[in-house]
Amino acid sequence: MTKEIDNLVKKVISFSQQVYKENPIPLHRPIFEGNxxxxxxxxxxxxxxxxxxxxxxxxxxxxxxxxxxxxxxxxxxxxxxxxxxxxxxxxxxxxxxxxxxxxxxxxxxxxxxxxxxxxxxxxxxxxxxxxxxxxxxxxxxxxxxxxxxxxxxxxxxxxxxxxxxxxxxxxxxxxxxxxxxxxxxxxxxxxxxxxxxxxxxxxxxxxxxxxxxxxxxxxxxxxxxxxxxxxxxxxxxxxxxxxxxxxxxxxxxxxxxxxxxxxxxxxxxxxxxxxxxxxEKIEFFLSQKRILNNKWKKALEEFNLDFLEALENSTSNNWLNTIVLTSRKDRDKFLNLTNKKGVMTRPTWELMSDLPMYKNCLRDSLSNSRFLRDRVVNLPSSVPNIMLSSTSI
Ligand SMILES: Cc1ncc(COP(=O)(O)O)c(C=O)c1O
The missing domain is CATH 3.40.640.10 (Type I PLP-dependent aspartate aminotransferase-like (Major domain))
Structure with missing residues (x-):
């Protein structure tokens, strides 16, 4: 994957710039276009x-x-x-x-x-x-x-x-x-x-x-x-x-x-x-974010990444588009390069069990939590400031 990271970064930057006419491009900003x-x-x-x-x-x-x-x-x-x-x-x-x-x-x-x-x-x-x-x-x-x-x-x-x-x-x-x-x-x-x-x-x-x-x-x-x-x-x-x-x-x-x-x-x-x-705008926000999520998946299709997806019986508000990279090294490179270009991507949280105030709390193996902590990144996910439709971009 390390070889592919440069291509992934390029794709993430170009797609973000197509969807958001902002600089820098935030991870998730509000939108005030109603009352x-x-x-x-x-x-x-x-x-x-x-x-x-x-x-x-x-x-x-x-x-x-x-x-x-x-x-x-x-x-x-x-x-x-x-x-x-x-x-x-x-x-x-x-x-x-x-x-x-x-x-x-x-x-x-x-x-x-x-x-x-x-x-x-x-x-x-x-x-x-x-x-x-x-x-x-x-x-x-x-x-x-x-x-x-x-x-x-x-x-x-x-x-x-x-x-x-x-x-x-x-x-x-x-x-x-x-x-x-x-x-x-x-x-x-x-x-x-x-x-x-x-x-x-x-x-x-x-x-x-x-x-x-x-x-x-x-x-x-x-x-x-x-x-x-x-x-x-x-x-x-x-x-x-x-x-x-x-x-x-x-x-x-x-x-x-x-x-x-x-x-x-x-x-x-x-x-x-x-x-x-x-x-008053919540259904509009939800539908734009649903379209955006599909477009992110399509734009990054060639990289065969794991996207966080709703289970079959669930629907998600698609608050933050989330992918799982193959290693911490790739993740760090990805975060570094995208943020340098003004595209806000973010890692997931440090585990609570590793923070000083919670380090003595009981826990199980947390093997999935650790796996995800090292690999997860969030992509820009605001409601776009251009109107998305399933056929646009
Ligand atoms: C998972 C989770 N719990 C609790 C909160 C706390 O919400 P607030 O920032 O409004 O206090 C947040 C977000 O900010 C959150 O993401």
Whole structure:
């Protein structure tokens, strides 16, 4: 492959330049071609830029309707959505949450904010998300029930939740994970920060466990600048999440009464207004990204690369186009040459289990995670600024 890397680099640069009339070409930038300015001006003109205003409710309703979740609770970012959802699932200090090592650091940080500890199981190579077989093996080898409560025999700590992630918008084997969690009585939270618009058997990601957490950071499919959302079908959890993310204030026309230590995690109206405009365009973004993904595959056909693809029963939002190169050496060369030419390509994350704060956490062999860490790169994936059709380019 090393010989072919130069040709691959050339092809990636020329295709990126055909699709994006930008310099440098970002990995994933937002696109504001709808009602964004109108809705933002309205917030400024009416003074409703902060914690009060109709746009938060409206954005929550729109996300609930799009995802098919009964409830949606807006938060300041995806990390706070994960933090509060885990807390409401019952994650407490000195308990353990099973997650994946191949993920963005926020997944693990949200566990640490509750003074709980992550445990890392491997991912599947084809989904890059948590492997159900690795999860099951880990539980069989390490977990035991004591008076109906699940404990890790090695650490003597309670296992309080499972937190898989849908990597780059491509759903993991969530049905199998759900079944294992049910068998072992483990509450399931989905990290859907990257998977708004991704479905498994026509059911939106985030609807398989107790809750899901979305992100609307500037690099995501739709953005509110910064923002997040807890989605759930559990009424009790939804109202507790609203309460907890809004300083635990007891509703009253003018008194300030707070009945527990809450968090100021509410999404400001001005951010929600941006979200309301962005979600109007979501089907367009999804269809352009689907066409782009097909065009990337066609453009790089001759190199016989492994693309990250949705499994048969799933659809992906194609958030980041992702390929697997043959070695770390090739990957480094590829990253170096493309970035030098102003085409932003990126490696995947360093494994969480190798970061200083998580290096002592329990893990399995993580052989797939390590394999992917050395080889995966993301290609420019923004909605193109020229309109793509299946016959264009
Ligand atoms: C997998 C994953 N989890 C959590 C987050 C956290 O979201 P935010 O940046 O909105 O806090 C992100 C993205 O940023 C992410 O990619």
């Amino acid at each position: 964004e300015k109108n809705f933002l001006s309205e917030c400024i003109d009416t003074n409703f830029v902060s914690s009060v205003g109709k746009r938060v409710d409206e954005f929550e309703e729109k996300i609930a309707s799009f995802t098919g979740s009964k409830y949606a609770i807006a938060t300041v970012n995806g990390t706070s959505a994960l933090h509060i959802a885990l807390k409401l699932l019952g994650v407490k200090e000195k308990t353990e949450v099973i997650t994946q090592s191949l993920t963005f650091v926020a997944t693990c940080n949200s566990i640490s904010y509750l003074n709980a500890v992550p445990i890392f199981v491997d991912v599947d190579r084809d989904t890059m998300g948590m492997s159900p077989s690795a999860l099951e093996l880990f539980l069989k080898e390490n977990a035991t029930f004591r008076k109906g409560v699940l404990f890790n025999k090695k650490s003597d700590r309670k296992i309080s939740a499972c937190l898989p992630m849908h990597t780059y918008g491509y759903p993991c084997r969530i049905r199998e994970i759900k079944k294992i969690c049910k068998d072992w009585n483990i509450p399931l939270l989905e990290d859907c920060a990257e998977s708004l618009g991704s479905f498994v058997d026509k059911k939106h990601s985030g609807n398989f466990g107790v809750a899901g957490a979305l992100s609307f950071n500037g690099n995501k499919l739709i953005t509110t600048g910064g923002g997040g959302m807890i989605i759930t079908n559990n009424k009790k959890l939804a109202s507790a999440a609203k309460h907890m993310t809004t300083t635990a204030k007891v509703p009253h026309p003018y008194n300030y009464i707070h009945n527990e230590i809450g968090y100021n995690y509410r999404l400001p109206n001005i951010n929600a207004a941006l979200g309301c405009a962005q979600i």
